[in-house]
């Protein structure tokens with residue numbers, strides 16, 4: 001019997017046990033039954049975490065676009081593959097069928113070829129969330145070029161660094177992008193970046209905002225005329241299982257961004273499998289992930305995972321606050337979205353606004369909610385569950401990383417009972433372990449430690465582009481023979497995992513290990529608090545003391561700060577204990593965030609420690625302007 005789609009808890013446990021007992025048989029069966037291969041593999045898995053080297057489905061030949069597009073054409077040609085919802089709600093949505101997607105990808109692939117792009121070449125894609133983004137990703141994959149998508153919110157410097165690191169010879173961009181009420185001049189960011197990128201010889205420009213932009217002779221070309229002239233038939237490049245599919249940069253705690261390299265076959269198999277199960281996708285569902293394709297979430301769960309299942313995937317160009325804070329829910333109603341996948345930071349932002357924005361829309365189509373990117377705090381979880389899911393749509397709190405390629409720990413909706421803030425159980429094929437500081441595996445339940453994975457999984461990144469040594473040091477050196485995630489987690493009495501946050505965010509106060517997340521959760525319970533971030537700073541007696549940065553909701557704005565400080569420490573005392581009380585509390589109008597919505601604690605830590613001369617690069621932040629304001633008012 002196929003174990004591709006798990007529908008009951010007993011079945012989950014059975015499949016999970018099998019996947020641990022016989023991981024190769026488990027993955028081989030999935031690979032065999034659900035994909036098109038040009039040649040079968042000779043060997044399911046070979047691995048050695050000390051090198052580290054991991055190969056899945058070695059010897060197999062395939063093309064991922066044949067699996068995401070071609071094979072659906074006979075039965076689902078007219079089905080919507082990509083449902084594009086523009087920034088402006090008055091602009092019509094586009095329903096791009098599998099047939100149409102096929103035609104567009106084939107044409108685009110031929111354009112790439114005509115510009116000299118060959119198998120193995122790197123192509124940088126710097127596009128807003130418009131259909132050309134998904135199409136260009138798939139066009140690269142069709143001809144075996146390695147795509148490197150750079151989120152179109154990154155600065156020219158960040159873009160140039162990424163283009164040069166992986167030696168891209170082409171950049172695909174647009175004349176601009178819409179973001180809420182604003183337009184952004186993407187092309188001039190590319191122009192500025194390319195002053196430092198001598199290896200780029202071609203820039204293809206999609207038209208989106210019809211702005212009058214500068215085109216550089218012999219380098220820049222409008223995309224549309226090239227597409228119109230190209231043939232709509234581009235035979236696939238037959239790839240080896242382990243050929244790189246893409247590079248995606250993720251920032252480390254220090255140094256250059258890391259270009260994580262993902263391979264073809266393993267990535268395809270696991271993103272498809274996890275998509276089907278975590279979202280319990282059924283044939284007529286309309287699935288929407290609000291992430292940008294510039295992040296791994298978009299690669300795996302807007303493009304590859306959904307399309308390899310023949311799904312309808314919504315691509316949203318806009319932002320949650322435009323034209324007002326009801327936009328997400330308006331889109332859910334309009335397209336009768338069945339699965340909705342977003343980030344806790346978006347949920348918290350929307351929870352701050354009037355409930356009417358949610359209540360005026362019909363959300364009854366929703367069956368499954370998802371969360372990703374950081375631990376979802378209890379308050380946000382309940383708001384999401386009560387007001388969006390109406391307590392009837394299970395929340396899949398999905399833990400994973402750019403490096404893991406696929407969701408690793410998550411409840412399967414309608415299968416695994418959910419508990420707020422728990423990512424719950426590992427997906428079949430995933431073997432998490434908790435380790436103590438001395439490198440020993442912690443067995444049993446009701447324990448916490450550092451989260452590692454002790455057995456390879458198909459979609460794991462194979463290396464860091466151009467720096468295998470760094471790959472080894474970052475992920476395989478902290479704990480011998482294991483992949484180290486950088487996260488802390490606890491395992492409760494029934495074996496559920498709760499991700500407690502990056503272990504580098506652990507602060508030791510008077511000899512007590514305090515994670516920042518539970519303290520922040522407690523603070524966020526205060527009715528006047530919108531968001532908070534805790535960092536440590538040196539203290540004569542305690543070793544470290546806690547410094548809290550807190551943003552208030554509108555309702556809390558007029559309140560007396562000293563009273564608020566007392567109340568907040570009272571809540572912390574109640575939730576965690578007096579040991580976790582904050583020594584300093586600074587109220588601020590915003591917290592520095594990365595483009596993916598993570599609070600940049602590194603910067604806050606420096607300010608708390610009075611080390612502001614070495615703040616490092618803040619240009620890639622979503623809101624660099626708040627840093628100065630926080631510094632000016634530091635305690």
Ligand code: WT7
Pocket residue numbers: 250296297371372373374375376397398399400401402403423485486487499500501502596
């Ligand atoms: C880090 C990876 C995976 C796509 C988005 C982020 C944190 C992610 C959760 C979750 C608690 C989470 C971890 C992880 N994280 N999801 N459900 N609960 N923490 O990808 O930028 O590579 O970040 O995000 O700390 O290590 P990323």
